[in-house]
Amino acid sequence: MDRVPRWLAERTGTTLPLTAVTKGTLVSFVTWLDQVKEAAPASFDRRITGVTVTARRPPYGIEVPKEATKAAREALKRLKADRERLARGRGQAVPATPAHLRAMVTASAEMPRAEGPQRRWKAYVLPDLAVYRNRALSLIAFSIAGRAAEVSVLDLPDIVLVDAGLEVHVPEVKGRPARDVEVAYGEHPETCPVLNWLAYKGAAEEGGLGETGPAFRAVDQWGHLGTSPAIVAQLAEVARRVQDGVPPKLKARVFTATADLAALAGWVSLPRWSPPHWLSPGYWSRSSRSV
Known part of the structure; x- marks a missing residue:
């Protein structure tokens, strides 16, 4: 201000x-x-x-x-x-759907050579740990209707495995109240947030994840797990790294600050869903424009 x-x-x-x-x-x-x-x-x-x-x-x-x-x-x-x-600005974020998420998490891990003289000179394949992290991150973000800033501050103790799936505590961010969200097992294994979280956590523990600290951490191109959290800019990079699996209009715009909010709101505001069941994950009110 x-x-x-x-x-x-x-x-x-x-x-x-x-x-x-x-x-x-x-x-x-x-x-x-x-x-x-x-x-x-x-x-x-x-x-x-x-x-x-x-x-x-x-x-x-x-x-x-x-x-x-x-x-x-x-x-x-x-x-x-x-x-x-x-005409200013990038326009409204394009909401992702479960079909888009499925395409993203099953996309090739190969990163093609980028354009420009200052870019890397060859393509390389993302290490398995980075692939597991990106999948878990994108699916949990969708499941909790998480803003990028909220997902980036999640700590390990905030994500707890329970019989029904995961209990995720989303801390207070930018003045928005903290909330607790229940994440159930998914119908399809490739897009199940619980199974993908367990796969990432298991692989990260071998790299020294520990019991505390950021849940989603930086991973370098050699597969080494860092100690710093995956920052908001890296969350946006998740979408860009799986461009082959994402429709052109969705590229580089999935992980804007509120795209997962729009995604969940758009997907569940169908006749079969009752508002009280899904308003709480994104901390919406009934009068919200997303709803």
């Missing part, structure tokens, strides 16, 4: 506190998103809501006046009418 006050200070010579969430600062926030960040207008409304919600929560505890949010959204209307601005 401090980037906008710094930008305003450069323009006006006056430094405002973070608690100055007013009509003027929210309209300036829209201007900053448009002129400095050059963000897509479709994301502005969500960002405005994020600022107001954060301001109301501890440690700020600020009451944001309704006229401030109204003025910010009025300023946004003009930007949404501009076709050039609407």
Whole structure:
């Protein structure tokens, strides 16, 4: 939240506190998103809501006046009418389906030579440990409707094997409350999150996984298990590494921050599913646009 006050200070010579969430600062926030960040207008409304919600929560505890949010959204209307601005951004994440996940986890482990003079000069095959990790990661992310940031902070004690499958504790991330999600065995072994987690964990234990620490860890091209967690950027790389098994429109866009949320919401919002059974994994409300 401090980037906008710094930008305003450069323009006006006056430094405002973070608690100055007013009509003027929210309209300036829209201007900053448009002129400095050059963000897509479709994301502005969500960002405005994020600022107001954060301001109301501890440690700020600020009451944001309704006229401030109204003025910010009025300023946004003009930007949404501009076709050039609407073309910004990568667009909405394409939701993955179980069929897509099956194609991903059964894709070849060979990584082809990348384009460009600074890239590696030959293709190589992903080590088994990296393949097991990628499969378990993608399937558990789907099963818990996990945002990339949530999956990347999972620790080993957060994933517990029980008779019915797995119990996954998703920690609090970016102000979203923590939640516990039950993950059942899958109908198909190749896309079963429980079996793939056990396969990855068993292989990782041989490489020194231990009892604590990040659940999904970095693996180098020689198959050595690291100690650092697989960061959000590496989660996105999972989709790119299995391009042969993913439809063109889905490539490199499966593991955006909310794609697994959209995936689960789109797949289970069919007549045979009752909302109470699947709202909790992604911490949705009934009024969520994903639902």
